[in-house]
Each structure stands twice: as structure tokens, then as C-alpha cells.
Amino acid sequence: MPATKTDWAALEERYYMRTFKRLPVVFERGEGCYLYDDEGKPYLDLVSGIAVNIVGHAHPRVVEAIAQQAARLMHTSSLYYSEPQLQLAEWLIERSPADRIFFANSGAEANEGAIKLARKHGRTYRNGAYEVITVGGSFHGRTLATLAATAQPKYHEPFLPMPDGFKYVAFNDIEAMRAAVSDKTAAIMLECIQGESGVHPHTAEYLQAVRRLCDEQGLLLICDEIQCGLGRTGAFYGFQQFGIEPDVITLAKGLAGGLPIGAFLAKERCAVLTPGDHGSTMGGNPVCCAAAVATMHCLEEEHLIENAASTGEALIAELRNLKETVPGIAEVRGLGLMVAFDTTEDVAFELVSEGLRRGVVVNATGPCTIRLVPPLILNEGQVEKGVGMIADSLKAVSGP
């Protein structure tokens, strides 16, 4: 190791808030489905910054759009019209069941906006109803309201009391959902396929029954598409796989291909926010929106949604095949390129480290669950290579 090499781990230990357990690797650059560390070692990236780099790393079209917009105009605020913002708004709304959009900077902010919209809708049209029902195992963000919406008590505990107005029900249980609805309920918010809990899809029957319940009771259905949207499952929106249409959609993660952005979209009849209700200094920043327009064009023109469907099928098939040939895999599940497998022993964190040693990036959502959310440009050769490295890593971390 050269004497002058910076000790990044020591700098983190000295200066950074103790919020992250980092893995011992410094990625310096990326290209396509590959990341390269500070010694030039390549890694096949099956995580894509947690479902963010949907068109791969350093896609020339996205890089060019960012460079051009940054040189022209980086920021103006929400006081004025913004060309890239309106181009992105048009692109997204024309391909969505929604009619209006608002841009934020992150997933949590997108969900905050959707919750505010649901509260105002409940106040206006449902006698002051304000409660949002969410589902056990969900993840909706780290701000106080979205943390409260996240139905996982372990995340609440250090920050109690949580903001009021959220109610939790068991996963995929329509009777529990029906029983939870009251005259205080304004909305139901869910991920059609839960991501952070380890890729757990709801059933189509359940989601369709939730849709009917919302219609009967005058509730808004908010689909958090932050992880399962934007082509990942083999459809532009995850909900399209289940035959439902939400009233409100939230997006973030991959929308700008790697720059920070979030959005919530709503049908006209529930787009109740008016001047003064909501805002964001940076939300819909011109550079992020220009990156997003380029990312969306790549998604469409390079047929990446179709690729996510076919390559995802190959990935799931290879993993199921591995389950038959290598001991240590309990279950494989997912849709498109949103995939997870459970291990029979608590080896997921070790498997992540072993994968890094062997040159493949995978993610553990818990002690026995590995999640794979690669760039949507992944090809079948890379699937074979990645699953090979996962197999070798699994053999290395499993007992004899």
C-alpha cells in the first residue's frame, strides 16, 4: 500500500456521525455494472447503491446531461419556471395514471409530501380524517413522519414519541386492514413489493382488495414505488404487476440515475395542495431533473424495463438452481431485478464480506437475507458470473 494513501477508515472514525457500519472498501469509480476500488480491483455491482444506479454507473448520456446542465444553470429555486423540471414532469405524468407531480430530494421527502397531501385530502373530504395505515415490515424513510409510517418498532424506539397519526397492520392481511380502517383514516400507504424487509411481494388478491376498500371508504391509496418502481420489476411501476392503480405514487432512488431526487404524483381529484402548502428549496433541482430526463430516455430507448424482466427471470432461475446444488439457500423470491434469497444459517453479513473479497457486491437486509437490486442494464453473462461468485462465497462462509 503506498505510504501516502489516505486512511479513510480513520477519517470516518474521527469525524463522521456514528450512523453507519461501513464495509472496508473505497469505491473510486464505476462503469456500467462494475465498480472499481482504490486499487483498481473490479467488482460486479448487484446492489447499484440500493436500487439507484438503474442505467449503470457513468452512463455517457446521463453524464453529458449533468455536465451540460451544470454548466448552463445549476439552481434557481422554486420561485421560477424550470425547463428540466417541466420536461421531467411531462415525461413522468404522460406515462402514469397520475395527473400532477411535485419534486423533492429523497424518498423520505417524497413520502412526507404524500402524507401531507393525504392529511389535507382527509381534512377536506373525509371530516378531518388524518390517519395513515401502513403495513408491518414496511420502510418509508428516516424523517420523523416517514419513520412513524415505517411499521418497524425497532426504528422508532430511540426517538419516541413518534408523531401521531399512523396505524400498523400485519403484512398481506386484508381482514386486519379492514379492521384498522376508522373514521380517522385518510389513506393506506404500502410498497407492493417490500424492499428493506428483504423483497416481500404482497399478493395481487390482497392489493386488489385494498384498492376496493379504499374506493368503498373514500381513502387514498398511496403506493411507495421508491424501490419497486422505475422498471425494476419488469414494469415501469411495481403496482402494474398486480392490476391496481393507486391515487398517489412516490418515487426516488433511481429516478435521476444516481443524483438526489424524489417525487410524489397524484390524481387530479386528490391533488389538493395549493400555494403555501408545500415547498422545497432544492426539490426538482435543474441538474437532478436533467439527469432524470436522460435516465428516463435511456430506460425507454435501451429497453431496460424489458431487460429487467428477462434478466431478472434468469437471475431468479440461476439462484433457484443454486439452491438445488449448493447447501445453504432456504428460499429465493422476487420479480424482475428485485430479488432476494434467505440463507439457512445466519451468514448474510459474512457473505457480503466474502463477496467483496471475490469481486461481487451484494447486500444483506438481515442476518439471513441477501438482496440483489442491480442496475437494469445487467446482462445474462453477468448474471452467470455473479451467481458463480455468490455460490463460491456461500461455500466459503457455510460450515463444512
Ligand SMILES: Cc1ncc(COP(=O)(O)O)c(C=O)c1O
Ligand atoms: C420503499 C422505500 N421508501 C422510502 C425510502 C426512503 O428513501 P430515501 O432513503 O431516499 O429517503 C426507501 C429507502 O430505502 C425505500 O426503500
